[in-house]
Amino acid sequence: MDFPTFTVLTTVAGLVAGFVLCWLLMRGGRAAPAPQGWPEVQGELAQARGRIRQLEDERQLAIKNYEDLKHETARARGVTNAVKKDSAPPAEHAAQVAALQAQLAALQAQEQATHADIVKVRADALAEQAQARDYFRSMEKNQQVAAASAQALKLDADRLRQALDLAQKEQARAAQQAAQVPALQARLAALQHHDQDQSNQQAALRGAQGQAAESAEALKRAQARMLALEQENATLRRNAAAIPAPAQAVRPAAAPPVQATQLPVLEEQVLALQNLEKAIKKEFQLLSELQRNVTLTSATRHEFNDSPESRTGNAAAA
Structure with a gap:
């Protein structure tokens, strides 16, 4: 096996190992439990964003490896074509051509598998991003509902406190x-x-x-x-005054007026x-x-x- 073929195989093995690692990370992210509080939600969102960035980097690396693999495949195809053009290839050239054709077929299969894995990784990354976005929206909605409930509870507590004060005044x-x-x-x-x-x-x-x-x-x-x-x-x-004095003297003294x-x-x-x-x-x-x-x-x-x-x-x- 020559050096270019070994390089191509090493690159393909690294790419496959990277995709397997990404797949395991995504499985682990899906199996993680839901956060219980707001700080945990923030941590989970940060982890999700980090995982998305990591998947994006791995996607870029896979694309680069894919381009390199395409170049290697093109070069191998060129070598094969050059060997085919030889009018009288020796036996070793024929064996080398067969090996190169087999390697070319394997590289083409790996290219197709790598392309499928890239598409899958991209879809999984988009799904993870959408899921994280939906989860963040749901947490914001829950936070708004909790704030409204807290405000309603505060208003109810104020009304109950006023009613209690009024009842205490009425009782007094x-x-x-x-x-x-x-x-x-x-x-x-x-x-x-x-x-x-x-x-x-x-x-x-x-x-x-x-x-x-x-x-x-x-x-x-x-x-x-x-x-x-x-x-x-x-x-x-008047009658006494009208009686004359001699007449009064003639009257007896025993008869008073x-x-x-x-x-x-x-x-x-x-x-x-x-x-x-x-x-x-x-x-x-x-x-x-x-x-x-x-x-x-x-x-x-x-x-x-x-x-x-x-x-x-x-x-x-x-």
Whole structure:
């Protein structure tokens, strides 16, 4: 075997070994497990890119070897043609031609196999690149979905926190209102007691008003009686003044004049009527004060009944 043939065979063996190594690497890349996290995905993508670059380099090397093999094949074909042109080839030339033809056939078969392997390596490299690109897109999509889910969870947590704060405020306000219930109930009981007292005072006021009306009627009657007595006293005085002095002297001393006996009685009646009038005025003042107190108490009770505290206390008591 000459040196060019040995060189061609060595090149072909190296090319075949390189393709076998590429095939084993691609098989190992397909059998590798899927990454579990983003750093591992980045590492896997880096490994895939490195493997793609390595396959590209090997493809370029295979193409170069293929070109070299084509040149060697062409040279061997030229040598074969030159040997065929020899009119009287010796026996050794015939053996060499047969060997060269066999080598040429083997080289052509290896060339075809190498070309098929190059096509396969290129297809595998493109498939690996497409798979890595798809995997990278899927990881980016998963990352976007995870970011959206994290944002939604954050919004849900904010809403739950706001609802919890509102519930705590409502609970504190309910506890405060519950603490105010005993005081409101005591105040309501006091107002009810005061309302009962007011009812009693109103009943007493109506009785006092009736008594005042009776006293007023009695005062009117007393005033009319006093006026009649004054008129009668004035009439008696005029009559006494009209009687002449001798006639008065002729009368016996045992019979005193009528006005002398009636004046003390009239004065006592006038004094009693004045005292009665003062008492009636005092009673009227007391009745006015009592009526004013009743009015103020009724206004206070209506104000409390209209207040939100009263409604809260009544709802809590219910």
